[in-house]
Amino acid sequence: MSLNKLNAVLLLGVIGCAMSVVTSQHVSRRLYGELEKEQKLQRQLNVEYGQLTLEQSTWGAHALIEKSAVARMDMLTPTQRQVHVITPEGVR
Template identity: 50%
Template sequence: MIRLNLFLLALAIVCALSVVTSQHRARKAYGELQKEQEVARQLDVEWGQLQLEESTWAMHSRIESEATQRLGMQMPGATRTQVVGPDGTAVGRIATKADLKE
C-alpha cells in the first residue's frame, strides 16, 4: 500500500509540474502573440501611409507639373494630336483647349 501511495504521490507531482510547465509556455506564447500583433498594427499603419504617399505622387496635376518643370515637356499642338483606333489607323483629331478658344 505504501508503494501505491508513493507512486500516486510521484504521479501527482509529475502532473502538477507538467501543468505549471504548460501554463508557463502558454503565457510565454501569449506574450509573443501580443508583440507580433503590435508589429502587425504598425505595419498596417505604414502600409496606409505608403498608399497615401503613392496616391499623392500619382496625381495627374503633379505628374503634369513635374513633366513641364523638370523635363521641359509640353502639350502637343492641335495639328499633332490624333486619335488612333484599335487597328492603328487615325480616327480623328482631339479637340484641345486652343480649339475651344477659337
C-alpha cells in the first residue's frame, strides 16, 4: 500500500473517531438534561408526598374525625347505657 493510500485511510479513521466523539458528547449532554429534569420532578414529588403524608395524619386524627362526625352528621358518642357488648354467649 502506498503512503498516500495509508494517509487517506488514517485520515478517514481520524474523521470517524472525531465524529463518534462529537456524537457521544451530544448524546451525553442530552441524557444529562433528561436526568436533571427527572431529578427536578423527583424533588417535586417528594415535597408533594410529604404534604400528603402530613394531610393524611391530620385527617386521621381521632378528634378531627369526631368533630367532623358531629358537625356534618349530627352523630354523638353513645352513653354507657346505649352500648351493648355482644359475646358468643349472648348480650351482656
